Amino acid sequence: MDICIIGGGLTGLVAALPLSEASEVTVLEKEPLLGGCMASYQRDGYWIEQYYHHCFAGDSHLFSLLDDLGLKDRLEWLKGSTGYYVEGKVHPLTSPMEILRYPHLSFIDKARLGVLTLRAKGLDLSSLDDVPAGEYIREHLGERVYTSFFEPLLRSKFGDRRDEVSAAWLISRIAIRSDRGVEGERLGYLNGGWHLLIDSLEERLLSKGCAIEKGTPAISLEHTGGKWLVNGRAYDVVLATIPPQEIKRISGDETFASLPYQGAACMTLGLDRDVTRGIYWVNMKDQAPYGAVVTHTNFAPRERYGEDIVYLASYFAGQPAPDLKETMLSDFCRRFSVPKTAVHWSELAVERFAGPVYTTGFARLIPAYEERGLYLAGMFSRPNYPERSMEGSIIAGLEVADRIMEGQDD
Template sequence: MRICIIGGGLTGLTAAYHLGRDHEVDLYEKRRCLGGCVSSYEIGDYRIEEFYHHCFAGDSRLFSLMESLRIADRLEWLKGTSGYYADGILYPLNSPVEILRYPLLSFTDKIRLALLTMRAGKMDSTSLDGITARDFVVREIGERAYRSFFEPLLASKFGDRRDEISAAWLVSRIAIRSNRGLSGERLGYLKGGFFTLIDALSDEVGRHCVIRLQDPATSLSREPDGWRVNGQRYDAVISTIPPHTVPGGVLSHLPRIPYQGAACMLLSLDHDVTSGIYWLNMKDPAPYGAVVAHTNFVPLERYGEHLVYLASYFQDTLPPRKDQAMLDDFCQRFHVQPGQIKWHRMAVDQFAGPLYTTGFRERVLPYQEKGLFLAGMFSGPNYPERSMEGAVCAGEEVASLLTREEGA
């Protein structure tokens, strides 16, 4: 069977990996590299992700893929510390003592938050799909905790649409981030970065499939005996790109899934700016919502320079001069002289992830729609939050369904 896969991110690569040995597969990718949001920069003698990444203890399908690619021995478990930047002060929030010292939550609010964190993993998040994160937090912890702690986090990620976000998303985030010890969170990373995963997957796919880089799918049409993509005939097509961007109007009948963009700046510095903290959330207004100090998570000596991400999200279009606004604020806020920044890169993805608004569960797409196979951030495994685990699951499941449906 001749199969077309549109999109060379982790979902598309996983689907190609499972289909390529038994079928004739063409993989179309608009960029000049594979990996999608898991793509990496090549900086000197090392690779570093364009967008910060780590994995979690429950990512079983991701780990199975690593095993089959013979790279599981590169997986390591590291400590990720976190903090909150509020009123111009950096507060570490890892040990019980640090949390108790945090002045912007009352003792009662801290107890309620701790109890919610303990319960989150046992909650049925799908039952919270119709409740806003705001209403849920106010009900469980209180209005004051929402205003001083949760609302700034939601605002930095979702902007003016923060009041539409589902409690299902929030609870899933709390649950997945609750694998903590007394001094930080246990997170997974691959030696060599997640480039190690994409590189191994790309090599294996390239042995059995045709990879078409810098070749976006610009035309798609249904024919009596199959499909035609960019003038080429196929028996089946898997699309992993945002549904509203699929060419040919094949999915125009579907309600549009709301997406948001991400702008992620990576900087090289000659010193640490977050006092050893890996993940620093911003309560104070800033043109970025988090400062992610990669080399406070992965050992500094692997890179020879301090690496810091500035994470920002946007709706519709990227604001003009966003990169300069991020740089200027960062330098002023963290007392960094421009000459202390060795280099910086900016990665922008207009469709970095869905907006998990209330009722999103009803928008989750099936793996097949009008004969077209679909898998991606909009699929079931990525509800109520996208992840590398969800990307792998979606790729595996759509490949399995295609094989069954087409009788191959």
């Protein structure tokens, strides 16, 4: 059986592992590097992800995969501190005392926020799918908690579409991030970088005889004569890990629904200084051309890199502004008093389909693993709802592979 997997991100690579055992598998990846949003830059002496990533204590499928690839001993648990940038100042919000000192919420506001954090894991997410996140927070915690705490978070993740996001996503995010102590969240990172996971998957797949074609986008998809034609080449089975609207575009099949998606523009900077007061993740309450400042070297040890590494995270709909890189860099340098000479290097990664926007009613939009003879899996699949993650992408890859193999046995 000949199988084509469109997309060399985590879901596609994971699905290819079991499928390569008994089939001829070809992976098509449009970019020159595998990994999708998990691709990395190679700098002098180290690797750094194009988009920041970490994992959580409950990611059992990820841990099993790392173990299988001989990478389990590389997994380390680090502290993820948080803060907010408000009125030109960074406010740490990691420890209970820092939260109590935060001047933009009252004591009652903070108590309500604490109760919600404790209750989040027990709430029924399915009942929140049709409830806007902003409406939920305003009703249960009040307007000030929304504007001073949650609105910057929603804006940093979803930009202009933040008012469409469901409470299911927000509560899920609170629940998954409740593994924290006085020093911050307990988050997992791969010592040496997540490129080790992608490279190990590639090496394993090549050893199984899988063909991997980088820099090769799928530009056409057609079903004819009992075969699927991808770029004119015939396959028995196709697994598409790209968004359904992209399947619609390359196939011309208008019956594939478009899901709400957003693009991401993530700038990575190498600096000679720390600008976020030792804090890993700073959400921007003040208006800026980025929603969060993520200082990777306040998470992973700085000595591994020899410089401070900062991400500026921005999301967009459609196309990013043509001058976005310079706009982000200029604003960052001005806002954080960083001279241009302190910036060793900068890169801007842009992905038009970085991930779904979990709008109200999203649960009803999730496609099945098989539609009209085509297999679909990716960040839009059910294991990635209501919050996408490496764990969800791995589960989606394993489940769709099982479905493909079951379908061939029928």
